[in-house]
Amino acid sequence: MALGEWQRLPSIPLMLLYGYSLLGLNIYQFETRARGKSKLFMASGMISSGLQIVLSLILIYGIHLDSRTMLISPVISNFAAVLFIELNEKYVKTIHKEYISIYLLKKICIYTFPLAINAVAFWGMTNINRYFARYYLGEVENGYISLATKLAALINTLVQIFALAWQESAYEHSSSEDRSRYYSKMLEVYLDVMAVGCMAVTVATNILFPVFIDKSYNMTQMILPLYYISSFVNAISNFYGHIYNAEKKTNILLYSTLAGAGVNIALLYIFINKGGIFAVPIALTMGYAANVIMRIMKMSKVVKVRLHKKNVIADLLFLAGGPVFVYADFNIISKILGMFLGVLYFLFSYRTELLSYKEKLTKAKRRNR
Structure with missing residues (x-):
């Protein structure tokens, strides 16, 4: 085709x-x-x-x-x-003619037009990869990629659940003078959750894959960790995207997505013949990364969002931990132990916040009795 x-x-x-x-x-x-x-x-x-x-x-x-x-x-x-x-x-x-404002409609169009083009451009970093795979690699490899993207949707589903709450929160704090500190704290927690979550999902999927998926799809296991990493990078992009939406700077979203789509397509053209099936998730991840880098660079002109180096290093180690367990072919006990220690580290790091949240839930239950 x-x-x-x-x-x-x-x-x-x-x-x-x-x-x-x-x-x-x-x-x-x-x-x-x-x-x-x-x-x-x-x-x-x-x-x-x-x-x-x-x-x-x-x-x-x-x-x-x-x-x-x-x-x-x-x-x-x-x-x-x-x-x-x-x-x-x-x-x-509740719809009445007098509520319709031409001025407001114009403002809505100015705000949403870049988002509409952005949605089209985003396709250049997702579905188009499967057309490349089918054309250059064949139907079998495209089947492996199709399964990998479906499994990686586990991460994307979690991201969407968080995004619903984060979107409202970002809008609520967009006019606050303290929003810089709030955005920074939320990003820190978000990255920690995503990094540990990706590591745990990568290891768990690798352990359970042979149980639920036919062995003829074993090649999917080799590219799946890369798709999980791409989902992680995309999650960061979504986080920054909601800040730009709340700050009404939607033009930046369009430019960054176009840049990411361009990087993704260019890398596919250059490396898909040499890199084979691995070139597809790598190009996708690099496209998302270009998108994120551009959004981070422009963010300083909108609002200051800072991260501690210690947290960034820890998150990168956790993110790399999943692929290491898969590609180094550790035994099941080691994988389970590594996954357990990662989750335990996260719970220990946020023990104060979790205990505080538990106390609030307990008080709320008592009030409702």
């Missing part, structure tokens, strides 16, 4: 419906979060996800529908979640 050739799309109308359903769900969920309806927000997400799973099973195993199932299920599920929120909150009734 030629590199520029698009895959056949199952149904253009269905794809458009999927886009509208996703847009509608995002609008309703963001409005729900903005109004502080956290339980309703969570319930709508559970409805969308749960219904999508049930519909997929029915359409695939019951009706034996083709690939259109991948679009029909989320379309129905997303619209169902929108309807659920609307029935509870009646948002449509």
